[in-house]
Amino acid sequence: MDATATAARPKPTASATLPAGDPKIVAKDVNVYYAEKHALKNVSLDIPERAVMAFIGPSGCGKSTFLRCINRMNDTIASCRVVGSIKIDDQDIYDPSLDVVQLRARVGMVFQKPNPFPKSIYENIAYGPRIHGLARSKAELDEIVEQALRKASLWNEVKDRLQDTGTGLSGGQQQRLCIARAIAVSPEVILMDEPCSALDPIATAKIEELIDELRQNFTIVIVTHSMQQAARVSQRTAFFHLGVIVETGPTERIFTSPNDKRTQDYITGRFG
Numbered sequence: 001m002d003a004t005a006t007a008a009r010p011k012p013t014a015s016a017t018l019p020a021g022d023p024k025i026v027a028k029d030v031n032v033y034y035a036e037k038h039a040l041k042n043v044s045l046d047i048p049e050r051a052v053m054a055f056i057g058p059s060g061c062g063k064s065t066f067l068r069c070i071n072r073m074n075d076t077i078a079s080c081r082v083v084g085s086i087k088i089d090d091q092d093i094y095d096p097s098l099d100v101v102q103l104r105a106r107v108g109m110v111f112q113k114p115n116p117f118p119k120s121i122y123e124n125i126a127y128g129p130r131i132h133g134l135a136r137s138k139a140e141l142d143e144i145v146e147q148a149l150r151k152a153s154l155w156n157e158v159k160d161r162l163q164d165t166g167t168g169l170s171g172g173q174q175q176r177l178c179i180a181r182a183i184a185v186s187p188e189v190i191l192m193d194e195p196c197s198a199l200d201p202i203a204t205a206k207i208e209e210l211i212d213e214l215r216q217n218f219t220i221v222i223v224t225h226s227m228q229q230a231a232r233v234s235q236r237t238a239f240f241h242l243g244v245i246v247e248t249g250p251t252e253r254i255f256t257s258p259n260d261k262r263t264q265d266y267i268t269g270r271f272g
């Protein structure tokens, strides 16, 4: 586990204390079961709009499980049952009439290991907008691809090789390609499950910089094992332990004066 975060205090930002607006995502009494295993217990959490929220906690405490609840990725796991309520902009995302494909376009996801399609860089980005009918012409599609790559800080590195395969990029570039792919369908929320764990420190720094820029336009939720990363990129942090949220609050407070001894023990490396 990482060393304590004391050397990596979050830099104070305008949104370190967040605007008092309505939260983007509201979860109430969420319980998740994998067959008999009760993986998440009565989780309630507000996630603010256009900010970064970090989920931290020891391995197996339910961070990824909760992240996957937010775009119903857990639907794909046969043994998984989700109970409770999660609303995005006041809309219940577990409403049976909700179109899950549309939900996953609104709530994009970036995984631990970069997973570009074995296609060209251009096609990796164009695929989503095309199936969602977001472009009326080739010129419009080209524009969407360029803008997504620009927002993911990748355009300058790939603009002369858009027809090369995405899997031929470096790991860090592949992860930025996956972020561009998520952005291309104009999501409102981007979920990131340990997006830097397969990357070297330089590629990690680039992704962190990018996350900091993206929060101006997107609501971002990131699972990370790195306390320094949570401190650097997020404005709010939720600490998970054994399937519950022990505490949540402004990142700076969680790392400097946590309310709960379990949080204190975790951030100072006493367990995890």
Ligand SMILES: Nc1ncnc2c1ncn2[C@@H]1O[C@H](COP(=O)(O)OP(=O)(O)OP(=O)(O)O)[C@@H](O)[C@H]1O
Residues within 6 Å of the ligand: 034, 037, 039, 057, 058, 059, 060, 061, 062, 063, 064, 065, 066, 077, 079
């Ligand atoms: N597909 C699955 N089937 C059965 N149990 C699962 C499944 N996914 C997760 N679990 C269990 O649910 C609990 C929470 O797992 P989860 O992956 O959400 O934790 P996590 O905090 O993200 O862990 P890590 O930091 O190691 O990724 C664990 O006990 C795990 O074994």
